[in-house]
Amino acid sequence: MKGEENMRALRLYGPGDIRLVEVPIPEIGEDEILLRTKAASVCGTDIRMWQNGYRGVDEEHPLTLGHEFAGVIERVGAKVPFYQPGMHIALQPNIGCGICDRCVAGNQHLCDDYKAFGINMDGAFAEYVRIPAAAIAHGNLMVLAEHVPFDQASVAEPFSCVYNGFSKCFVKPGDYAMVVGAGPIGLMHAMLLKLAGATVMMNDLSEERLAICRDLLPGVLTYRGDDLKGYVMEQTRGRGLDVAITANPVPQVQSAMLDMMNYGGRINFFGGVPESKQPVPINTNLIHYKELYLTGSTRSSIAQFRKTLNFVEQNLISLAGIVTDRYPLADVLTAFDNAKSARGLKHTIVFD
């Protein structure tokens, strides 16, 4: 394969301006890898970048989007250890600097200097992706067992973020857990909570989304109404929740959860709230008298990313139902339109 060959890529040129264009297949250095993309999923971040543009991205400096992806190694630089052409690979897209305290502690996703595929370097809505040396050296690549489908591997990134939030809630069998927000993220939270042995309740404004949850996760309780606390107290026989996850951007939900918690309950504010709606009022006496743990989480570490793919590899969890819509790269603009209108769950580009 030579540098003059072309590939198709979905590039961002500015606010509201994405185009499927022909670009040269990336050249790789001797410490880099060329990955042939097999699946890449659309994320809310992609939609926001499309709508709002992104700093540094303009007509002269377009960016290939796509940070949730998996593929097959096409070519390996002469100095790259271990990796071989043909290996199935999933990627944790956040590449830390590797030398700060947070990176050394394994939290490269909290690095001040992190770079990410599809955010500030070319991503995976393209037939090929160049994998830089730092990603290889830091362990961002994970070799997939061949029975793990690429489309499921492409949603391992959001799933690993969910696992990060889940890990902070010390879930035990028999816990009562509530997930507010029944999008793909809320659903993945429910999957993990169920795997951990919790009784899982879900709340959303959309009956359509709750129906999808009941379909994919038999046994999960769903509630749509205006007395969430009454529902929780009824289901838990007055005890309250042991675990609550807010998988939505609504400040009132964050405030309201504290009052529904059992003593020693753990809350994870998974979804961020728009800065314009801060500060969110919280009754800190509820934390004090009920000895609550209030946690937050953002992105995920490489270790968490690998762990979540192990769940799929071990058939403990299937992410098949999360990918509701599949498209060839030629239809990527339709995929973006559908993802924007929040139809279905995950919209995924599959390559042949």
Ligand SMILES: [Zn+2]
């Ligand atoms: Zn994402």
Ligand SMILES: [Zn+2]
């Ligand atoms: Zn760092």
